[in-house]
Amino acid sequence: MDQFTINLLFVGASFAIYIGIAIWARAGSTSEFYAAGRGVHPVTNGMATAADWMSAASFLSMAGLIAFVGYDNSAYLMGWTGGYVLLALLLAPYLRKFGKFTVSEFIGDRFYSPTARLVAVICLIICSVTYVIGQMTGVGVAFGRFLEVDNTTGLLIGAVIVFAYAVFGGMKGVTYTQVAQYIVLILAYTIPAIFISLQLTGNPIPGLGLFGTDLASGEPLLQKLDQIVTELGFNQYTAHDGDTLNLVLFTLSLMIGTAGLPHVIMRFFTVPRVADARWSAGWALVFIALLYLTAPAVGAMARLNITQQFWPNGTDAQAVSLEQIETDPAYDWMATWQQTGMLGWEDLNGDGLIQYYNDASPDMQERAAAEGWEGNELNNFNRDILVLANPEIANLPSWVIGLIAAGGLAAALSTAAGLLLAISSAVSHDLMKGQLTPNISEKGELLSARIAMAVAIAVATWLGLNPPGFAAQTVALAFGLAASSIFPVLMMGIFTKVNNKGAVAGMLAGLLLTLLYIFLHKGWFFIPGTNSFTDAEPLLFGIKSTSFGAVGALVNFAVAFAVSKTTTPIPARIEDLVESVRIPRGAGAAAADH
Amino acid sequence: MSPETGRDSASDGKAYWAANVRIIKISLIIWALVSFGFGILLRPLISGIQVGGSDLGFWFAQQGSILVFLAIIFFYAWKMNKLDREFGVEEE
Known part of the structure; x- marks a missing residue:
């Protein structure tokens, strides 16, 4: 089969x-x-x-x-x-x-x-x-x-x-x-x-x-x-x-x-x-x-396996040859993944070998010059394929x-x-x-x-x-938003007596600030080219847009407490609600009356 | 009045909540210590302790913190379910 x-x-x-x-x-x-x-x-x-x-x-x-x-x-x-x-x-x-x-x-x-x-x-x-x-x-x-x-x-x-x-x-x-x-x-x-x-x-x-x-x-x-x-x-x-x-x-x-x-x-x-x-x-x-x-x-x-496959005789010897990639069954996975466009290699210097190395490293540039390499020849490796390709690689x-x-x-x-x-x-x-x-x-x-x-x-x-990016990076943005808007307000709802105005102001401040920060770095609505900053050179204190959710959460807490302190405290019935949420007894009843 | 203890329910409620908050605080200190502490910030301090080809901080970052998180959650569930019964606020 x-x-x-x-x-x-x-x-x-x-x-x-x-x-x-x-x-x-x-x-x-x-x-x-x-x-x-x-x-x-x-x-x-x-x-x-x-x-x-x-x-x-x-x-x-x-x-x-x-x-x-x-x-x-x-x-x-x-x-x-x-x-x-x-x-x-x-x-x-x-x-x-x-x-x-x-x-x-x-x-x-x-x-x-x-x-x-x-x-x-x-x-x-x-x-x-x-x-x-x-x-x-x-x-x-x-x-x-x-x-x-x-x-x-x-x-x-x-x-x-x-x-x-x-x-x-x-x-x-x-x-x-x-x-x-x-x-x-x-x-x-x-x-x-x-x-x-x-x-x-x-x-x-x-x-x-x-x-x-x-x-x-x-x-x-x-x-x-x-x-x-x-x-x-x-x-x-x-x-x-x-x-x-x-x-x-x-x-x-x-x-x-x-x-x-x-x-x-x-x-x-x-x-x-x-x-x-x-x-x-x-x-x-x-x-x-x-x-x-x-x-x-x-x-x-997987990193060890892959690296060793490209350097079957050790990193200081000859790299894997194109011929071996095409004929050795251990390298079949490369051809399969090349078809999907998520893996690609090119013999840049025409020596019949595929050198996989970090061509941005000064030491390696020296070695490349000595050995006549013209750059990393494994020029496309989508990280998302690693788990899927792993059993084939092994x-x-x-x-x-x-x-x-x-x-x-x-x-x-x-x-x-x-x-x-x-x-x-x-x-x-x-x-x-x-x-x-x-x-x-x-x-x-x-x-x-x-x-x-x-x-x-x-x-x-x-x-x-x-x-907008790798699957995990896209997801990381959702986390920033959940962190800056939803978590703080839920926690304050249970552990503090923050009022309505505080909650709304906190949520909006956390959400909008985080969204703004992400859009400034990833492009407005993730449209490429509309960003003013990049995560390599972020706007504030070197904080990347993917790490900003925690800052957004802090802002949410701070704004909520400040606004809540200066406005009307919560009514008695809400005090009772908070007290009842804190105690397990009666959970069945709360569910049943819905 | 809670039938088991015969104490006043309002002050009982306060004591129950205070006990809960105390357990949460201790748990969160451990939570932060193993992840942000041992896994990241304190890693250079404990890097002398070797664990299979790397150091203790690396182990905490990739394995240990997760195991401690598990222990914290199960400890909290056990402790709180016990506390609920002590204060007579468990579900019927």
């Missing part, structure tokens, strides 16, 4: 499972559509949260980002997991106690202000739409490679599949589909990693193998990696090269952003009790950690490659569905029922939620075709 057929089988079988679950778990009421009837077991919810959370960026891009940068991109590992601590301690139990359907509903009620709710809805929609772009590009990449269609066609197929199960199943369908998707994606991610870790280090646990010994050289793996990448003029893998301020702020922005992402928060509305919300956050992180503890090993090992059996295909799609689709659900409930529950047509029937609300979902999918697909 050829690889294409195997891929098709794996992807087809996984899709059949998702569609089957979607049909079984159709949503009949708004409570089922928005919160899966609040009957989800904490472990099940943890698993669904993990799939919801681990996106195309986590699955496809993160290992690549770590592989080609090394230590400095640990921000993704700490940031995307550390946020769960904030979520578990500061938000999840209290929002579950509040017992409504959307994040904006809490903000609207707690700050007794339709304006606050509207601002929250706008923040939420901007965050989710930005985030969904990364998922759609990821779907395109995975389909493009495994079903041998171009990115655009892949993206359109993905959109149709998400449409099918998110529109009908709502939160209930999405939750149970996500459990299946989690299982597919974690197997797909860890199985090749275990194989590769065994090959390189003899240790079946990748996270331990990373700190183990490279069997081929007998040296510690990380030391070996540091050595060969520095010999080619690249930065030392384990060293800290970027600036510390951005590393700290970027990590913090990802943490706060994670805790402020509406599609993650709303998963905690689905468990039966407050105590379950606390446990469920822990279970979610267990399932997430299985991938996140593996990712740095995948990145380091020569793993073809069923593993089929599994990776299904896993990449599961990761992208499960997150896309969660985001689209957040967008559609914001539109139908907060905008339609909350503001425009308060007397809408439950049936009408369900219908409007489904229409909103369909429109959101269309918008996301269009944006996926015109994305």
Whole structure:
């Protein structure tokens, strides 16, 4: 059986499972559509949260980002997991106690202000739409490679599949589909990693193998990696090269952003009790950690494998020849990925060899001059392909490659569905029922939620075709916005007595400042060429636009406290609301009276 | 009045919340220490401790912080669910 057929089988079988679950778990009421009837077991919810959370960026891009940068991109590992601590301690139990359907509903009620709710809805929609772009590009990449269609066609197929199960199943369908998707994606991610870790280090646990010994050289793996990448003029893998301020702020922005992402928060509305919300956050992180503890090993090992493939006789000997790339089966992956346009090489100096090195390094320029090289000849390497190409690079059996295909799609689709659900409930529950047509029937609300979902999918697909950067970078922007607008206002709603005016002013200040900062660096509405600054030379104190979310959050807190202090304190009924949110007793009743 | 303790519910509520905030503060200090501390800012200080081809700070940044985060969340869930019962504010 050829690889294409195997891929098709794996992807087809996984899709059949998702569609089957979607049909079984159709949503009949708004409570089922928005919160899966609040009957989800904490472990099940943890698993669904993990799939919801681990996106195309986590699955496809993160290992690549770590592989080609090394230590400095640990921000993704700490940031995307550390946020769960904030979520578990500061938000999840209290929002579950509040017992409504959307994040904006809490903000609207707690700050007794339709304006606050509207601002929250706008923040939420901007965050989710930005985030969904990364998922759609990821779907395109995975389909493009495994079903041998171009990115655009892949993206359109993905959109149709998400449409099918998110529109009908709502939160209930999405939750149970996500459990299946989690299982597919974690197997797909860890199985090749275990194989590769065994090959390189003899240790079946990748996270331990990373700190183990490279069997081929007998040296510690990380030391070996540091050595060969520095010999080619690249930065030392384990060293800290970027600036510390951005590393700290970027990590913090990802943490706060994670805790402020509406599609993650709303998963905690689905468990039966407050105590379950606390446990469920822990279970979610267990399932997430299985991938996140593996990712740095995948990145380091892939970097080692790839570099050694280009320098099969060592970095000071002759590079790999064009002839070997074309004839040796170990290099078949290069031809496959070249067809997708995500990998490219060119024999610039016509010596029949492909030299892969850092041509910006002065030492390497010296060596290049001595050996007659005319620049790095691996001139196109899209980092997003690393996880997908990894099993081929390591020569793993073809069923593993089929599994990776299904896993990449599961990761992208499960997150896309969660985001689209957040967008559609914001539109139908907060905008339609909350503001425009308060007397809408439950049936009408369900219908409007489904229409909103369909429109959101269309918008996301269009944006996926015109994305602003690598999948993970696009996602990083969504985090900046969630960090600067949603997280601070939720936390103040629970832990402080900030009033309505403070909340609205804080949210607007945080959101607008962050959005402005991002647009100034990435271009207005991400249109290339309209930016006045770049992340290489940022506007303020060297803070990159991707690290700005934490600053936006601080501004949000500061403005909210200042405005709240100078305006009328919160009324007694809101004091009571805050007190009741802080105490678990009565959570069942709060849910039932809705 | 809470049936278990017989204390006044308003001051009980305050004590419960104060205890919760105290647990949160301690947890967040550890959270920051392992990630921003050991993983980033304090890495040069502990770089003398070697862990398989790199140093302890690198291990915290890529593995250790995540393991500690897990421990914090489960500790918090266990501790708070216990505290809920002590103050008689657990769900029926």
